[in-house]
Amino acid sequence: MRIAVCIKQVPDTEARLRVDTTGRWVNEEDLPFQINESDEHALEEALKIAEARGGEVVVVSLGPSRVKDALRKALAMGAHRAVHLCDEAFDGGDALATARALHAALTRDGQEAFDLVLTGSQSDDVGFGSTGSVLAGHLGWPHAWLVMGIEVAEDGGSARVVREMESGTNEIARVPLPAVLEVQSGINHPRYASLKGIMKAKKKPQELLKAADLGLDATVVGAAGSRIETVSVAFPDSGQGAEMIEGDAATAAATLVQKLQKEARVL
Amino acid sequence: MSKKVIVVLQQREGKLHRMSREAIAAGQQLAAKVDASVEAILLGSGIQELAKEVAGFGLTTVHVADHEGLGEYTPDAYVEVLEATLAAATPDFVVFPHTYQSVDYFPRLAQALDAGLLPEVTALVDGEGGELNFQRPVLGGKLVATVRVKGEGTVLLSVQSGAFSADEAQPGQAAVESLAFDAPSTSREILGVEAIGGDTIDLSKADVIVAVGRGVGGEDKLEASQQLAQILGADIGASRPVIDAGWLPRDRQIGSSGQTVAPKLYIAIGISGAIQHLVGMKGATTVVAINKDPNAPIFTVSDYGVVGDLHEILPPLVEAVREAKGE
Numbered sequence: 001m002r003i004a005v006c007i008k009q010v011p012d013t014e015a016r017l018r019v020d021t022t023g024r025w026v027n028e029e030d031l032p033f034q035i036n037e038s039d040e041h042a043l044e045e046a047l048k049i050a051e052a053r054g055g056e057v058v059v060v061s062l063g064p065s066r067v068k069d070a071l072r073k074a075l076a077m078g079a080h081r082a083v084h085l086c087d088e089a090f091d092g093g094d095a096l097a098t099a100r101a102l103h104a105a106l107t108r109d110g111q112e113a114f115d116l117v118l119t120g121s122q123s124d125d126v127g128f129g130s131t132g133s134v135l136a137g138h139l140g141w142p143h144a145w146l147v148m149g150i151e152v153a154e155d156g157g158s159a160r161v162v163r164e165m166e167s168g169t170n171e172i173a174r175v176p177l178p179a180v181l182e183v184q185s186g187i188n189h190p191r192y193a194s195l196k197g198i199m200k201a202k203k204k205p206q207e208l209l210k211a212a213d214l215g216l217d218a219t220v221v222g223a224a225g226s227r228i229e230t231v232s233v234a235f236p237d238s239g240q241g242a243e244m245i246e247g248d249a250a251t252a253a254a255t256l257v258q259k260l261q262k263e264a265r266v267l
Numbered sequence: 268m269s270k271k272v273i274v275v276l277q278q279r280e281g282k283l284h285r286m287s288r289e290a291i292a293a294g295q296q297l298a299a300k301v302d303a304s305v306e307a308i309l310l311g312s313g314i315q316e317l318a319k320e321v322a323g324f325g326l327t328t329v330h331v332a333d334h335e336g337l338g339e340y341t342p343d344a345y346v347e348v349l350e351a352t353l354a355a356a357t358p359d360f361v362v363f364p365h366t367y368q369s370v371d372y373f374p375r376l377a378q379a380l381d382a383g384l385l386p387e388v389t390a391l392v393d394g395e396g397g398e399l400n401f402q403r404p405v406l407g408g409k410l411v412a413t414v415r416v417k418g419e420g421t422v423l424l425s426v427q428s429g430a431f432s433a434d435e436a437q438p439g440q441a442a443v444e445s446l447a448f449d450a451p452s453t454s455r456e457i458l459g460v461e462a463i464g465g466d467t468i469d470l471s472k473a474d475v476i477v478a479v480g481r482g483v484g485g486e487d488k489l490e491a492s493q494q495l496a497q498i499l500g501a502d503i504g505a506s507r508p509v510i511d512a513g514w515l516p517r518d519r520q521i522g523s524s525g526q527t528v529a530p531k532l533y534i535a536i537g538i539s540g541a542i543q544h545l546v547g548m549k550g551a552t553t554v555v556a557i558n559k560d561p562n563a564p565i566f567t568v569s570d571y572g573v574v575g576d577l578h579e580i581l582p583p584l585v586e587a588v589r590e591a592k593g594e
């Protein structure tokens with residue numbers, strides 16, 4: 001089975017964020033980055049399927065040159081090769097523009113014939129929750145969002161897919177393959193890259209693609225090819241907000257307990 | 268040509284999804300801003316009664332797609348029917364409730380229609396020169412982005428839970444019309460629905476909840492929080508990453524894919540406050556947050572906040588509560 005996994009590199013969820021001088025995004029200098037959480041789960045799922053059935057796992061990522069670290073980690077985890085869509089023209093895309101570029105990479109020259117495409121459910125930075133579904137639309141394949149289980153049928157013609165729904169239930173469906181399955185965090189426990197994996201990753205094929213390599217006009221991808229544009233970002237307005245309790249740990253603890261007793265009367 | 272906003276409503280077994288009313292309110296407010304009319308589309312099977320109920324909202328028309336092929340939700344059937352309908356109607360905006368079901372299919376519908384896509388709107392705001400702008404959370408809710416729409420043609424947008432009040436949905440008198448469409452089809456077979464494992468603990472009735480997040484740092488670092496819970500007589504709850512990592516069992520998860528709680532006291536420890544968590548706990552009476560990041564969104568819904576390292580704050584807090592309880 002040939003499986004493509006779309007992974008995005010995003011700021012570390014623990015990172016302290018600062019708004020940059022344009023006011024439109026965070027300052028990326030000195031910011032630690034990681035593979036998007038649900039994408040790492042998607043990669044683990046792809047590796048498990050390929051291990052069970054044989055096959056190849058190709059990781060695909062669109063983003064600036066820092067993304068090569070994410071791809072190297074994916075290769076170290078066990079992906080067979082990496083495709084990096086790296087071109088200023090791709091920057092700042094909405095879900096439609098990004099999916100357009102990913103689609104072009106996944107279908108280029110007909111040389112990439114995949115049986116399954118896995119994505120995460122939602123990116124931890126822009127969080128559209130949409131890119132995988134739009135990609136599926138371009139491919140003309142079925143899709144499912146918030147996937148919490150994948151069992152590929154023996155004949156490879158379909159998969160039993162568990163999809164998370166609201167209110168603590170899952171839906172189970174048989175989905176014909178090829179399909180785009182958008183994996184939700186928690187489906188599995190992603191492996192760590194072993195030392196051996198890290199060594200091997202250095203020799204695995206990595207391809208760099210620009211918009212022109214994919215026959216894409218710069219006006220249909222990135223910010224230019226998007227229908228939405230960020231005007232500004234800001235920290236959420238604290239509204240009525242919390243009453244902040246000051247002091248060292250001991251003082252703060254004592255003050256808090258007193259307030260919970262006397263003001264809120266919940267102790 | 269006059270402008271048009273269409274709200275696509277979600278229902279289940281003839282009952283409106285709670286967020287459908289919020290979507291109507293959002294659609295009406297959006298329409299007021301761009302001087303448009305508002306219509307609604309209701310999809311499902313056996314939904315004529317519900318359509319009459321929806322007709323009591325301030326909409327010009329409720330379009331009903333009542334077909335057995337729409338009884339059980341599948342993205343292909345929903346996209347098929349809506350693609351044909353919306354391509355003919357050419358609305359300026361189509362508003363969806365930001366539910367798991369809508370987000371499963373509406374991006375794909377945008378692709379099929381070659382329309383704009385704007386997920387998870389939390390507010391409509393006035394931008395430069397009076398231009399309509401939209402707000403949506405980014406970076407897990409740690410920041411709010413203000414975005415504008417560019418280019419021509421329909422835009423599909425979804426509105427986040429709680430962003431628009433259902434109470435603000437204006438009543439009125441709408442015409443009910445049946446939509447004409449080809450019988451929808453799907454390539455998938457729905458095999459069933461299962462409850463997510465181990466729903467043995469019902470947190471919905473808990474009086475006090477101590478909830479831990481990723482910031483706690485590991486399964487082996489839960490002890491101080493557990494001690495606090497014990498002396499408070501509280502139940503332990505958690506954010507999703509804690510469950511995903513296996514630090515606590517799934518039935519401790521609070522949020523949109525976990526339990527919905529409404530305790531008198533909710534203590535959030537090392538939880539950032541992403542919307543998917545907040546929807547599960549915003550019914551709490553008194554909320555305390557302990558977080559080292561002063562900008563963490565959890566503080567926007569808290570009554571009391573302590574900024575600092577939870578590992579330093581918890582031990583004296585446990586002691587202070589113990590004393591207060593006279594134990």
Ligand SMILES: Cc1cc2nc3c(=O)[nH]c(=O)nc-3n(C[C@H](O)[C@H](O)[C@H](O)COP(=O)(O)OP(=O)(O)OC[C@H]3O[C@@H](n4cnc5c(N)ncnc54)[C@H](O)[C@@H]3O)c2cc1C
Binds near residue numbers: 122479521576577
């Ligand atoms: C469809 C969907 C459904 C979801 N459903 C749910 C759900 O039901 N429930 C849920 O919770 N999430 C859910 N999520 C995930 C949600 O979006 C967030 O990713 C999640 O809530 C974040 O959990 P967290 O706050 O524990 O982790 P993080 O966002 O990583 O926050 C950790 C916090 O800990 C703080 N911290 C770190 N170290 C310390 C320290 N030493 N002292 C003090 N503070 C510290 C940090 O400042 C940070 O604010 C869902 C996501 C999606 C896409």
Ligand SMILES: Nc1ncnc2c1ncn2[C@@H]1O[C@H](COP(=O)(O)O)[C@@H](O)[C@H]1O
Binds near residue numbers: 007118119123
């Ligand atoms: N730049 C990108 N490169 C590779 N995959 C991406 C990119 N952006 C989004 N994706 C994939 O699409 C999923 C959903 O992203 P989003 O629609 O931004 O929430 C992510 O989890 C990734 O799997």
